[in-house]
Amino acid sequence: MRIGLLGTGPWAERVHAPVLAEHSGLEFTGVWGRRPEAAEALGAAHGVPGYADLDRLLAEVDAVSIALPPTVQAGLAVRAAEAGCHLLLDKPVALTVPDAEAVAEAVREHKVASVVFFTVRFGGEQIPWIERQAELGGWFTGRSDWLGSVFAPGSTSPYAASPWRVEKGALWDVGPHALSVLLPVLGDATHVTAAAGPLDTVHLVVRHAGGASSTLALSLTAPLAAGGTGMELRGEHGVVQLPPRGEGPAAALHRALDALRASAASGEPHPCGADFGLRVVEILVGAERSLATGATVAV
Template identity: 85%
Template sequence: MRIGLLGTGPWAERVHAPVLAEHPGIEFAGVWGRRPEAAAALGAAHGVPGHADLDRLLAEVDAVSIALPPAVQADLAVRAAEAGCHLLLDKPVALTVPDARRVVDATRTHGVASVVFFTVRFGGEQMPWIEKQTALGGWFTGRSDWLGSVFAPGSSSPYAASPWRQDKGALWDVGPHALSLLLPVLGDAAQVTAVAGPLDTVHLVLRHVGGASSTLALSLTAPVAAGGTGMELRGSNGVAHLPERGEGPLAALHRALDALQDSARTGEPHPCDAAFGLRIVEILAAAERSLADGGPVEV
């Protein structure tokens, strides 16, 4: 699979480009960015061309790996799908439901595979754990905490300068991660209630279609000493805790690329495809309405 990278920011530079350059079975074919000089520099660092012309890159590849802000991603994903390129998407797929739906429609119309890169969902220990808990069933309730410190005093995060994170906060940045783990186990969400916490912190309560409930605590402004992630399930089989993350996003991206290749080869949709990404956007948008209006919102 010949694959091009769309994006030149810290996520593209630190994660996508190195993985694309070393992944077996992948030919890293080039980089496009909104700043041509940055695309040329990132491409040169990995021995591939930087492209100022997106259409030229799309014509030369089988797939694209997108590492761009969500408000930018949707239009480019549709454009790539129209060119017949399979899509490795970042989360969230878009910042509005109509934009996310356009991506899904494009993948279906043009018959391309898609995978949304939820880092923990593709974790080496987390993937089999999710599969095991889903197969066990009988879960009564779940809890997921994603307390980041991107914007906290003393943070050295390279993503603190991200305008879309500053604007949309934890709900849209880490909310997709938490939902990507809870939904496969507890089932789709039927209702969401959101309550604002300190700064950008948001607390969600979900009612799932099968009767289970879950709570989420999401933040990018937690004190550095208080940051961390965790997930707990309680049900007829007892209590289960998500394994702690023992690896970084690079290993997870390798698995996401494997998943995209498998889906492209077999024609079978992956569980984390664009349609799943759309569902998460629908839940996040409902949570925003709950924050604005108060009370539960059906999704």
């Protein structure tokens, strides 16, 4: 599979480009970015050309790996699908339901494969854990804490300068990660209630189709000493916890790309494809509405 990279920021530079260059099942073809000089520099670091013309890159690849802000990703993903390219998408797929719908519709219409790179969904220990808990069923409640310190005093995170994270906060940055694990285990969301915590912190209560409920604590402004993630399920089979992540995002991206290749070869949509990405956006938009109104919102 010939694959191109769209994006030149820290996420593209630190994770996507090295993985695309290393992956044995891919031919890393080139890089496109909104700043041509940055695309050339990142491409040169991995022995591939930088492209100033996006359409030219799309014509020369079978797939694209997108590492761009969600406000930019949606339109370019549609454009890539129209060119017949399979899509490795970042989360969230978009920041509005119409934009996310456009991506999902383009994937269906042009019959391309899509995978949304929720890092935890592609974790080495997390994949079998999620599958096992979904198979067991009988869960009563779930609890998920995603407390990041990207914007905390003393943070050296390379993502602190990300304009969309500054604007949209934890709900849209780490909220998708929590939902990507809870939904396949507890079932689709039917209602969401949101309450604001300190700074960008948001607390969600989610009602799931199977009758279970879950609570989420999401933040990018937790003090450095208080940051961390965790998930716990309680039900008929007792109490279980999501295994801690013992690897970086690169290993997970390798698995996500393998999933994209398999979906492209089989023609079978991946469970973490554009339709699932759309569903996550719908729930997050509902949570925003709940924050604004103080009411429980049907999603």
